[in-house]
Amino acid sequence: MFTVDVLVQGYPGRTLYHGGLGWSTIALVRGGPYRLLVDVGSFNVRPYLLQRLQEHGVAPAEVTHVLLTHAHWDHAVNWTLFPEAEIVIGERELTWAVAEPPGGWHVPELYVRELARHPRLRTVRDGETVVPGVTAYDVPGHTPGHLCYVAEGTEHDWVFTGDAAKNRAELVSHDVDMTLDRGASQTSLATMWRLWTRRPGNVVVPGHDVPMRLDGTEPVYVDVRRAAVFAWLGTRLDDRTRFALTTE
Numbered sequence: 001m002f003t004v005d006v007l008v009q010g011y012p013g014r015t016l017y018h019g020g021l022g023w024s025t026i027a028l029v030r031g032g033p034y035r036l037l038v039d040v041g042s043f044n045v046r047p048y049l050l051q052r053l054q055e056h057g058v059a060p061a062e063v064t065h066v067l068l069t070h071a072h073w074d075h076a077v078n079w080t081l082f083p084e085a086e087i088v089i090g091e092r093e094l095t096w097a098v099a100e101p102p103g104g105w106h107v108p109e110l111y112v113r114e115l116a117r118h119p120r121l122r123t124v125r126d127g128e129t130v131v132p133g134v135t136a137y138d139v140p141g142h143t144p145g146h147l148c149y150v151a152e153g154t155e156h157d158w159v160f161t162g163d164a165a166k167n168r169a170e171l172v173s174h175d176v177d178m179t180l181d182r183g184a185s186q187t188s189l190a191t192m193w194r195l196w197t198r199r200p201g202n203v204v205v206p207g208h209d210v211p212m213r214l215d216g217t218e219p220v221y222v223d224v225r226r227a228a229v230f231a232w233l234g235t236r237l238d239d240r241t242r243f244a245l246t247t248e
C-alpha cells in the first residue's frame with residue numbers, strides 16, 4: 001500500500017512569448033522498501049526537486065525507481081540524479097524517442113540515448129507490474145508509448161496520467177491540446193477515466209495540474225495550487241514585483 005506526496009505541482013499553462021513552460025508534476029510514491037518518483041522534470045526544477053526530496057527525508061540515492069510517463073524534456077531529464085534507481089519507461093516510448101531526429105523541441109535527444117544504454121534501464125509494457133502494487137498502462141497519443149501508472153493506496157488508488165491527461169480541462173472535455181494522434185488520445189482518456197472511477201475516492205495526478213478526486217461526476221482539486229513568479233522591474237534589487245499565477 002502506497003502513500004503519495006506531490007513534490008512539485010504541475011501547472012496547466014503555456015507561455016506566450018518564451019517558448020515551452022514545462023512546469024510538470026513530480027510525485028514521490030512510498031510503500032514498503034520502495035521510494036518511487038513519477039516523472040522527474042528538467043534542469044529548471046533541479047534545486048527545488050532536491051529541496052523537496054530532502055524535506056520528505058529522502059536522499060537521491062534512496063530513490064529505488066524513477067517511473068517516466070513519457071520521454072518529453074519537461075518530464076524526463078533528471079533521471080540522472082538518482083544513482084541507485086531503476087529507470088522505468090515504456091518500451092515503445094523509448095524506441096520512438098531514440099529514433100526522433102535532432103532538432104525537435106520535445107525529446108531531449110542525448111538523455112534518451114544515454115537512457116537506452118543505462119545499466120538500470122527497465123522497459124515495460126501495458127498491464128505490467130512495476131513493483132507489487134504499482135501497474136503501468138498504455139495511454140498513447142500525446143506520444144506513441146506514453147504510460148499511465150496506478151499505485152494502490154489503503155483508502156484509494158493514485159492514477160498518474162502524465163501528459164496523456166495534462167489537466168482538468170482535458171479530463172472534463174475528453175479532448176487534448178497537444179497530441180501526435182488525437183484518436184488514440186481520446187481512447188486513452190477513456191482508459192484513464194476507467195482507472196479513475198474503478199475504486200471510490202481514487203485520485204488522479206495529472207502531468208500539468210493539481211491532483212483531483214471525483215465528487216459525484218465532478219473533479220475537485222485535493223490540493224491548493226501554488227504558482228508564482230517575481231521580477232525585478234524596478235531599479236533596486238530589493239524591489240521585486242510578485243505575480244501570482246492562480247485565481248484561487
Ligand SMILES: [Zn+2]
Pocket residue numbers: 070072142163
Ligand atoms: Zn509531454
